[in-house]
Amino acid sequence: MGKRKRMLANNRPDPASYANHTPFRQVERKYKQKHRSAAELDLCEVYDPYRSSTSTSTNNNTEQPQVSPISDDLRTLRQALRAALGWSADLIPDAADADLPQAVVFPAIPGLILLPAALPRSIQTHLTHQSIATYTRPPNKSNMTAHWSIPPSGLWANRHMPDPIPLHAEPVDPSITPSAHLSPEPARTLMDRLRWCTLGFQYNWTTKKYYADEFYTFPSDLAAVTHAIVHAVESLACPLIGKDVGTGYPAAQYTAQAGVLNVYGPRDTLMAHVDESEPNMRPPLVSISLGAQGVFLIGGPTRETRPIALRVRSGDVVVMSAGAREAFHGVPRILDVMPDWMHVEPVEQGDDGDRRIEDVGQRASEWREVIEYLRAREARVNLNVRQVN
Numbered sequence: 001m002g003k004r005k006r007m008l009a010n011n012r013p014d015p016a017s018y019a020n021h022t023p024f025r026q027v028e029r030k031y032k033q034k035h036r037s038a039a040e041l042d043l044c045e046v047y048d049p050y051r052s053s054t055s056t057s058t059n060n061n062t063e064q065p066q067v068s069p070i071s072d073d074l075r076t077l078r079q080a081l082r083a084a085l086g087w088s089a090d091l092i093p094d095a096a097d098a099d100l101p102q103a104v105v106f107p108a109i110p111g112l113i114l115l116p117a118a119l120p121r122s123i124q125t126h127l128t129h130q131s132i133a134t135y136t137r138p139p140n141k142s143n144m145t146a147h148w149s150i151p152p153s154g155l156w157a158n159r160h161m162p163d164p165i166p167l168h169a170e171p172v173d174p175s176i177t178p179s180a181h182l183s184p185e186p187a188r189t190l191m192d193r194l195r196w197c198t199l200g201f202q203y204n205w206t207t208k209k210y211y212a213d214e215f216y217t218f219p220s221d222l223a224a225v226t227h228a229i230v231h232a233v234e235s236l237a238c239p240l241i242g243k244d245v246g247t248g249y250p251a252a253q254y255t256a257q258a259g260v261l262n263v264y265g266p267r268d269t270l271m272a273h274v275d276e277s278e279p280n281m282r283p284p285l286v287s288i289s290l291g292a293q294g295v296f297l298i299g300g301p302t303r304e305t306r307p308i309a310l311r312v313r314s315g316d317v318v319v320m321s322a323g324a325r326e327a328f329h330g331v332p333r334i335l336d337v338m339p340d341w342m343h344v345e346p347v348e349q350g351d352d353g354d355r356r357i358e359d360v361g362q363r364a365s366e367w368r369e370v371i372e373y374l375r376a377r378e379a380r381v382n383l384n385v386r387q388v389n
């Protein structure tokens with residue numbers, strides 16, 4: 001994992017200063033431009049699977065992204081995902097999957113696989129809810145646990161409680177200096193500060209190492225989703241490239257052990273980094289996008305490689321394996337575009353006397369609240385999952 005560097009300042013970049021920067025940094029700055037709205041940004045070099053003519057500026061046709069015909073596998077994946085979660089299909093209606101996009105591979109970056117719209121709405125809603133309400137509970141560490149004494153039930157469960165969440169009386173982590181600017185705040189307000197949370201093996205951002213003795217149970221639903229994805233991309237036929245463009249990593253050997261949950265507001269960015277703290281870099285890294293769209297950059301082993309830019313939407317999955325697993329990547333821009341379906345009520349309460357209705361109604365209103373949390377902040381949630389050993 002890379003160190004979280006979130007740039008929240010609104011400094012106008014001086015274009016004259018771009019020249020000395022690495023190619024990665026130049027592209028990063030192009031998309032960052034916080035003084036411009038998303039509509040003002042030039043996104044024509046951002047690869048968008050829904051605009052397949054996008055050039056990724058490699059100037060070479062054989063280097064252009066290729067679509068791998070795996071729609072059957074994607075259908076199987078969706079079924080596997082729903083089965084993995086024991087999902088009842090009627091809770092959140094999914095869009096018809098007749099026009100499912102396929103897997104996209106990038107010859108310039110072997111091992112990079114984009115699965116546009118891989119996750120149906122039901123799974124997106126489930127994972128969004130889990131991310132905000134469950135995964136962020138102690139003992140998982142978040143950017144707030146060093147400062148505030150987060151109750152075991154987590155912030156979300158306490159969002160209607162007026163009492164402020166206290167600061168720790170004693171520092172819990174000697175490497176983090178307590179900030180004099182922080183004060184006790186109600187859970188609802190603290191929810192706005194949520195930026196990251198670690199799952200499974202806990203990670204020390206300062207030493208860039210996993211804590212040897214801190215491992216909490218990795219969420220089983222996220223593990224199941226990740227496993228289904230790793231299975232779907234193990235082998236991918238791509239006639240144009242003429243060889244298997246899958247990860248080649250046997251899903252049977254894959255275990256989700258650690259994850260980072262990132263929450264981005266419209267002005268948050270994630271600087272270029274390589275996730276290289278995992279002793280075993282062979283298993284693919286799976287990265288799931290939820291909520292607002294983002295511009296995702298990925299290049300090569302140093303910042304000297306000019307990165308390609310991908311538009312990532314809610315439900316898209318990026319898989320990084322082989323060379324892509326060791327490539328610099330980052331998110332220079334969040335685009336204030338939420339999926340259309342997040343603007344509507346996610347579920348109709350049934351009236352057919354089904355005895356699950358009460359349970360469904362309860363869950364539906366929780367989901368609605370979580371979706372509203374995301375929508376009100378135009379936030380993007382990213383779940384990225386790794387095998388460590």
Ligand SMILES: O=C(O)CCC(=O)C(=O)O
Pocket residue numbers: 001002260262270275287296329330331382384
């Ligand atoms: O938000 C993303 O898409 C990428 C996140 C990432 O690279 C990381 O957390 O290491």
Ligand SMILES: [Fe+2]
Pocket residue numbers: 001002273274275329
């Ligand atoms: Fe990363």
